[in-house]
Amino acid sequence: MQTDSTQSMSLSGHCANLLARLMHIRGFPNYVSLARSSHDSNDPVTQLWDIFALGVPLCYLFDLLPEDAGFDKINHSEFDEEQYNTNPNRTQMHAIALFAIQIRADNVTDKISDCEDFTVADLWDRSSTDGFEKAVATVTAIVNHLPQDVFITGPLEKLPPHVPLPNKAQETRRNNVIRELVETERKYLWDLEHMQNYAVVVAQSNLIDREIHHRIFANTSELVKFHRKFLVSVDANAGLAWEDQRWGLLFLEAEKEFGEIYVPYCANYTNIKFTPEQERNLSSLNHLMNLNGELPAFMIKPLGRVCKYPLLLECLIKTSSAANYQHYEELKRGLQAHRRVTDLINEAQRRAENERTVKSLRTRIDDWKGHKLKDFGDLVLDDIFEVVRMGEVASARSYSSRSGNSLLLNKGRVFLSDITQTVSNAEVEAMARHFLLTVHWKGANGPESCVLRLRREDQMKQWEKQINRLIQLPVKTSESDGTLVSDSDPDGPVPSPSATTPLQDIVHNDAPPEVAGAIPTSVKVKAHFNEDIFVFRVSPATEYKVLIEKIQRKLRLCTSAPPGDGPLQLKYQDVNGDMVMLGSSADLRIALEECRELLVLYVT
Structure with a gap:
């Protein structure tokens, strides 16, 4: 785990x-010249890696x-040019x-x-900085133990970076x-490494x-390796003069890896859920990282970081x-490249969420009235809203199962x-x-006909768009029971507003109206208990159990008369002004979606 000093x-x-210190060691600049003959780079990481890779x-x-x-x-410090040209790698x-x-x-380690052990493969493999970082640590330790007489002017102190003062407000913002x-990016990498350390334990x-374990911490190691390399490029770009910085190229070149790493992680994130037994087992490690x-x-x-990059790129575009x-044009292409990544992530999340919804329907619908779920085709959209037929709201019935x-x-x-x-309009x-x-x-x-009463304009447009698209597709008759199903759309449907936050809604600030109204990254909650009121924030994906625990902690700490040992009851006021009881995670998701700015709870 990194300390604050190493993180800084x-x-x-x-x-x-x-x-800089190596350049003041007698005879060492000759090796720097040899390395530069093969790769001309201003990036200190690449420069040093090329030097170390020579071996001598x-x-x-x-x-x-x-x-x-x-x-x-x-006694192997002479560079043999003839031998090198014959077989440089060897x-x-x-x-x-x-x-x-x-x-x-033993005498060296004592x-x-x-000094950190590393192998030839560690230093030779440039797909990861892990081995190179060990070499940097080892060489730094050796340089610290060198006698003063090997330095031409003595060891250098850390030189402060030269940052030119901006002469315009636009430069300041940039x-x-x-x-x-x-x-x-540095802080994010530290967070990833902290999470990886926890996964190892x-x-x-x-x-x-x-x-x-694999399902929960699927590709955490790949995330860490990728962002170690990515941070090197970020630092290298930031160290150049503005006219030489190529942020667009950075994201264009990283587009494929971003997709390969983030798409499975974000899709898997929607399925992460601990059983009570797993929670009990993992609670023993709460001193390292609290489970709840x-x-x-x-x-x-x-998920938050991958959404942040487009916003930062947009700011760079606006300040240039x-x-x-x-x-400039390359920078705009870099933004487009990363938006393609978030589109892939959004689609993967949508599919994962829909698969979970269909799996839930298999057990929650008791009587399919002779139909087979497998013949219905892929789920495109799902939501909860009122349906009006012949002027009356259709009643919704449900009853509890043993589970x-x-x-x-x-x-x-x-x-x-x-x-x-389909015909759309609004009513007040x-x-x-x-x-x-x-x-x-x-x-x-x-x-x-029937009328779907939706809560938001973007929902209405989304359902209208998808229904109209699907009814235009050719249909086929299922061989099993004559059920008519739609052929799948190769381009994929528009993501639905669900328990999973659509990433493209977060990232595309200039998106058209049908993707407006994104679910926020957190929702403000105001809880009333007797005469006390307390405020906190929760994620849109918060489970009901976690919310109850958070409220219980608040009540113990913030109220003069905390509740007894009985279960808490939560109610909120919906968009129709009705008081609705919360009793499950599904209820909570609906409430958080309806009350995006502020969810007011009444606790009894």
Whole structure:
């Protein structure tokens, strides 16, 4: 785990400082020139990596350690150009191996305890910075133990970075955006590493099954490896003059990896849920990370971070122009590339949420009236709203099962092939505004219709768009029971507002109206208990049990007369002005979706 001091300096900063010290070691600049002949880069990480990869500079540094202090010489610091040209990889790897073997010697580890073991493959593999970071730590430790006479002017102190003062307000805003990008990226990487460390401890303690562990912490290691590399590029860009910074190229080149890593993580996030037994087992590690508070907050950070990048890129675009920034169009393409990533994530989340909904329907609907769920086609949208037929609100019936989940009664369905048109409009009542979508279809006894009373305009437009799209698709008859189903759409449907926060709604600030009204990353809750009122924030994905525990803690700490041992009862006022009882996570999600700005609870 990183300390605050190590967190405060990035890998790029460490490399820049170490490179500056190496340049003042007698004879070492010659190796820097050799490395530059193959790769011309201003990035201190790349520069130092190229130098280390030669192998012989590492051996040269080790041989500068005083022999009379017990350090044996490697005697392999001469660069053989003929041998290098014949087989460069073999020559370099041989020198690295000699150095790696020498630093494992007992007399070295006893005298230089900060040396970290690494293999040739660790340093050779540039897909991850893990091995390179070990080499940086080891070389830094060796340089710290070198005698003063090997330095031309003595070891250098850390040089403060030169940051030109902005002469315009636009430059100030741009510098602030870049500073925020760099600093939050470092903090985010630390958070990922903290979560990875926790995952390792959980795996080693065997508190949960290996399969469950893999499902919960699916590709955390890949996230860490990717962002270690990504931070190197972020630091390198930030260290250049503005006209040479290429943030658009950075996101264009990282688009594929972003998608490969974040799509499965974000899709899997919607399915993470601990059983009571798993919660009891993991509670023994609450001293490392609290299961009910810290862990959910850490696990949602990747979703928040991937949404943050487009906002930062938009700010950079607004503070620059094609006239004063040669990479302006590239920057805009970088934003488009990352939006494609968030679109993929949003679609994966939608599919995962729909799969979970369909799985729930299998057990919650008791009587399918002879129909087979597998013949219904893919779920496109689902929501909870009132349906009006012949001027009356259709009653919704449910009853509780032994498992505690409410069962649903199948009251019928309408074939897509029978739907003829949809008509949308809005109505205003005394207590609330509704957005109405009238669906017309061909019934057995003539034309029929119903009205869907939706809470938001974007919901109405979404349902209207999808129904109209689906009724235009060719239909086919299922071979099993004659059920008419729609062919799947190769482009995929528009994501639905559900318990999963649509990422594209968060990211696309200039999106068209049908994707407006995004679910916020948190909802403000005002809870009334007797004469006391207290306010806090919750995630839209908060489970009912977690909300109850949070309220109980607030009551114990903030009220003069805390409740007894009996269960708490929660009510809220819906958009129609009715007081609605909360009793499950499903109820809570509806409440959080309806009351996006402020959810007012009445606790008894």
